[in-house]
Amino acid sequence: EADIYQTPRYLVIGTGKKITLECSQTMGHDKMYWYQQDPGMELHLIHYSYGVNSTEKGDLSSESTVSRIRTEHFPLTLESARPSHTSQYLCASSVPQPGHLGETQYFGPGTRLLVL
Amino acid sequence: KQEVTQIPAALSVPEGENLVLNCSFTDSAIYNLQWFRQDPGKGLTSLLLIQSSQREQTSGRLNASLDKSSGRSTLYIAASQPGDSATYLCAVSPPNFGNEKLTFGTGTRLTIIP
Numbered sequence: 001e002a003d004i005y006q007t008p009r010y011l012v013i014g015t016g017k018k019i020t021l022e023c024s025q026t027m028g029h030d031k032m033y034w035y036q037q038d039p040g041m042e043l044h045l046i047h048y049s050y051g052v053n054s055t056e057k058g059d060l061s062s063e064s065t066v067s068r069i070r071t072e073h074f075p076l077t078l079e080s081a082r083p084s085h086t087s088q089y090l091c092a093s094s095v096p097q098p099g100h101l102g103e104t105q106y107f108g109p110g111t112r113l114l115v116l
Numbered sequence: 117k118q119e120v121t122q123i124p125a126a127l128s129v130p131e132g133e134n135l136v137l138n139c140s141f142t143d144s145a146i147y148n149l150q151w152f153r154q155d156p157g158k159g160l161t162s163l164l165l166i167q168s169s170q171r172e173q174t175s176g177r178l179n180a181s182l183d184k185s186s187g188r189s190t191l192y193i194a195a196s197q198p199g200d201s202a203t204y205l206c207a208v209s210p211p212n213f214g215n216e217k218l219t220f221g222t223g224t225r226l227t228i229i230p
Binding site: 004006031033040041042043045046048056058089091092094097102103104105106108109 | 119150159165
């Protein structure tokens, strides 16, 4: 079973501050993802990575940026936080299933961000 | 654009009953469908993955079925337990893409009443 860690779990911060949400996984998965989820709403993909030095934007436009310098680490950064960034951010990684059935997705516990 | 709908949004069931959760999708050209559960304040846990050529998958008390032509999937939970209380989400992926193209539903919040 994959282990994905996210820190901090909760963050309350003032407008204009720079923040970095950390995500690490220990299973050596190449593909990693960042999702944004508001209460009662579906998950929206904001960034993903196919591996080291690969970063792609997801379907939901986001002012955040990501980096992938190491396989296990996929941090997300907001240069200047705003109240509209208040949300839950979920990190995930995936691994192909045998037989080309698809990819099993593993999620971290999430970071709840509140920007005042 | 693929849309995934889960109705009802919330469901309460007495402990011990069998239940069915529904998932529908608008574009039947899918590669696979996945069911997840999400506990309050936590991330998602993968439950079952059904490839488009399969009709069902089983894991313990869970059975997921897929009718691709009608754009429907169901998650059957047998002999429900309070520990099954969670939000259940389904997600579909299109052909020729990986999970970077997953489309999620908004979920069904399930409460098992002891």
